[in-house]
Ligand SMILES: Nc1ncnc2c1ncn2[C@@H]1O[C@H](COP(=O)(O)OP(=O)(O)OP(=O)(O)O)[C@@H](O)[C@H]1O
């Protein structure tokens with residue numbers, strides 16, 4: 001009987017029920033799409049932004065002081081100041097170690113080539129394997145921090161291969177000029193000694209690097225007799241957007257009240273991370289590479305906020321739509337509901353029938369909306385990030401709960417109307 | 432013992448007394464007609480007796496229970512268990528067939544039983560039309576389905592507000608015959624009507640005027 005009544009209403013009011021289902025499809029699909037993208041966007045945006053490279057540069061204190069005072073360009077350091085290679089793993093011991101995504105050291109030198117010309121050679125890590133005292137294992141280096149480099153010949157140097165120690169990567173313009181090919185042996189003369197290295201990769205960086213040679217750090221250290229030394233370190237870290245407190249702290253952390261200091265220190269502001277790097281690495285001066293560091297956190301926060309807003313608005317919209325439609329449906333049936341009440345149907349059994357109708361409709365709309373929304377997410381993933389959005393399972397129960405809530409909330413006014421409806425009024429009406 | 436007793440019942444809307452100090456009593460198994468001009472309070476009284484409205488003043492005893500004091504939920508239960516309602520307009524659930532409309536009443540009362548519902552339709556002469564939707568039935572036929580629905584749960588009291596108001600002679604007679612049968616079976620009937628012929632079929636007629644009982648007429652010629 002109940003089934004017949006529910007089926008009857010669903011069929012009889014199919015136009016309205018279709019509209020309700022459609023409203024729910026819209027709400028669900030937007031919510032599903034946005035939530036899926038939102039949870040995936042964190043990773044996606046981080047990946048995107050990481051390709052812009054470092055957001056913190058660490059230099060020796062004396063060097064940065066001198067560069068600041070005399071305003072000389074990079075690489076034209078006035079004094080011979082260095083950081084120690086052995087201090088690098090300490091980056092992963094700071095309070096915000098987890099936010100440090102990648103880092104790599106640099107040591108620059110001029111190498112004389114057999115043809116009598118000079119070329120800039122940069123020693124660095126490619127995918128340097130580190131076993132930290134904490135037990136953590138990681139690979140750090142420019143392979144991750146220069147991911148936009150287009151390796152047009154050969155491959156990225158792989159430091160896990162023994163041959164990597166005597167291999168180099170050469171910029172595409174330099175390789176062209178000198179006629180170097182993959183596998184060629186080239187002779188490099190530094191201030192200390194002369195070495196031969198194999199060309200293992202040719203890259204197109206789209207910048208000055210295309211005229212340079214990138215070599216393993218050890219090789220450049222040996223070439224110039226600067227064992228264990230590095231010029232600077234680039235760090236890629238996830239940061240929280242700066243606020244007024246972060247700006248005050250950046251000027252002078254010691255001027256903060258101890259309470260503010262605590263808050264600042266324990267928030268992933270770029271200035272706090274820089275400060276902690278300076279604490280960890282002796283004689284170091286860490287500074288934010290401004291724009292990127294700021295945009296990283298801001299963009300992420302803003303995108304996610306936007307998506308949450310869209311989700312919330314679409315759900316509110318759906319609730320309003322449902323509320324209108326269900327109220328209209330109940331109004332249209334007021335005579336019938338009055339009749340059922342007169343026959344002796346309890347309020348709760350009438351409410352039950354109406355809720356079942358709506359929830360069945362919502363279920364159908366919800367399932368359809370979920371898949372539509374997943375398609376939505378893929379569309380956004382493809383067009384905005386150029387990659388698929390991962391299907392997050394946790395979205396299903398959350399969307400289901402949200403839609404149920406929205407449907408119930410949307411049905412409330414109608415249910416109130418049902419409870420208030422007095423059979424005597426509707427049944428004698430119109431006489 | 433009286434099945435129904437109204438004691439000094441008034442129903443007041445603003446400064447309009449739709450019912451003004453009405454006291455009546457209906458015996459178990461009695462067949463009573465209510466007459467009176469339009470606006471005299473007939474429907475108001477039926478709504479109160481049918482547990483769909485409460486009096487402003489006074490007591491309404493149904494089977495010894497003062498229904499003017501009971502909460503809504505109990506009134507719904509009483510209505511379901513004891514009362515069969517018939518209205519002037521033939522209210523049916525439009526998307527259910529004739530027999531299903533009868534079964535709705537069974538459903539809320541106890542258990543839907545199609546055979547019994549068909550039997551009830553047979554009593555009103557509509558067994559052949561059981562599978563028809565309300566839209567496929569004439570007004571008279573719809574009203575007969577409503578009568579079948581009202582009697583399906585064997586209520587003690589049948590309340591009919593102008594049951595024949597929209598019927599032609601033939602259908603009116605079918606309904607009156609059904610009332611006679613119900614009366615013979617011991618059902619108490621209260622029928623509101625404008626039609627003297629319908630009133631004359633009852634044992635007693637109560638005439639309302641301006642919310643008051645103007646007079647009562649005992650039908651000397653009543654034949655069961
Ligand atoms: N809900 C209400 N609010 C205000 N006044 C009402 C209400 N219901 C009924 N009335 C008034 O109460 C009076 C009695 O109405 P009632 O419906 O009982 O008359 P009736 O005798 O059934 O008339 P009819 O023969 O036309 O059906 C009327 O004047 C009517 O306008």
Ligand SMILES: [Mg+2]
Pocket residue numbers: 473474475592
């Ligand atoms: Mg009336």
